[in-house]
Amino acid sequence: MSVLELREVYRTHGKGETAVHALRGVTLAVAPGEFVAVMGPSGSGKSTLLNLAGGLDAPTRGEVVVEGSVLGGLNRKQLAAVRRRRVGYVFQDLNLLPSLTAAENVALPLELDGMSLRKTRRHAIAALEEVGLADLALRFPDEMSGGQQQRVAIARALVGDRRLVLADEPTGALDSQTGEAVLKLLRARVDAGAAGVLVTHEARHAAWADRVVFLRDGEIVDTSGPLVQPEELLHNVPGVRA
Numbered sequence: 012m013s014v015l016e017l018r019e020v021y022r023t024h025g026k027g028e029t030a031v032h033a034l035r036g037v038t039l040a041v042a043p044g045e046f047v048a049v050m051g052p053s054g055s056g057k058s059t060l061l062n063l064a065g066g067l068d069a070p071t072r073g074e075v076v077v078e079g080s081v082l083g084g085l086n087r088k089q090l091a092a093v094r095r096r097r098v099g100y101v102f103q104d105l106n107l108l109p110s111l112t113a114a115e116n117v118a119l120p121l122e123l124d125g126m127s128l129r130k131t132r133r134h135a136i137a138a139l140e141e142v143g144l145a146d147l148a149l150r151f152p153d154e155m156s157g158g159q160q161q162r163v164a165i166a167r168a169l170v171g172d173r174r175l176v177l178a179d180e181p182t183g184a185l186d187s188q189t190g191e192a193v194l195k196l197l198r199a200r201v202d203a204g205a206a207g208v209l210v211t212h213e214a215r216h217a218a219w220a221d222r223v224v225f226l227r228d229g230e231i232v233d234t235s236g237p238l239v240q241p242e243e244l245l246h247n248v249p250g251v252r253a
């Protein structure tokens with residue numbers, strides 16, 4: 012069974028003449044142990060796709076299924092539980108809370124889920140160890156480098172037993188070495204059985220994925236297996252930032 016399935020998904024913002032069709036009939040399945048990269052020009056619908064996959068936004072039409080649950084069929088409480096337990100999300104702008112330490116930031120999804128403090132602390136330290144930051148557990152975000160903050164955001168997405176890991180340009184402003192390290196961490200979790208979706212503009216980052224899906228104007232225009240170099244496809248899609 013797929014961990015994530017998008018079935019003929021549409022997402023339209025606004026109505027009438029000013030309507031923006033952010034996604035137009037996207038169908039995509041991601042299996043356990045599979046890492047999919049999503050590429051495409053700015054405004055092509057990549058973040059929209061990720062937000063729908065993570066239950067942060069709802070489709071105008073079509074279905075999003077996470078581990079067998081049709082998200083549109085869940086009530087608010089059930090949807091929140093899926094988001095806190097099943098989905099790990101690394102945002103384009105990290106979203107770390109400045110008043111919480113690294114460990115507290117990482118523990119947050121579990122704490123919101125009502126897990127005991129002792130348990131959340133244990134899981135948070137384990138996730139920080141996974142990203143090589145256990146020593147900085149008590150630091151606040153503004154006491155860490157950009158790369159370290161990025162790894163805290165990754166730890167928060169991996170904490171507990173998340174089977175769907177979604178990352179929107181998680182390598183953002185990082186130097187290329189730190190960026191590769193971040194991708195390696197995501198890859199490792201996927202290899203351990205999670206499903207991963209990575210939005211990226213960089214072909215060399217997409218090369219970590221098993222499959223690359225190209226979006227253009229809200230539609231999947233191409234998809235490549237692991238054997239095709241992403242650079243090759245990029246040259247065939249006019250307007251895509253390489």
Ligand SMILES: Nc1ncnc2c1ncn2[C@@H]1O[C@H](COP(=O)(O)OP(=O)(O)OP(=O)(O)O)[C@@H](O)[C@H]1O
Pocket residue numbers: 024025031032033051052053054055056057058059060
């Ligand atoms: N809340 C919203 N209201 C109206 N339009 C929106 C909204 N969110 C996104 N859009 C529009 O939907 C389209 C897709 O946006 P999206 O953020 O998914 O693009 P993207 O591929 O992630 O771009 P980028 O590479 O710049 O991050 C864009 O035209 C955008 O302006």
Ligand SMILES: [Mg+2]
Pocket residue numbers: 057058059103179
């Ligand atoms: Mg985006």
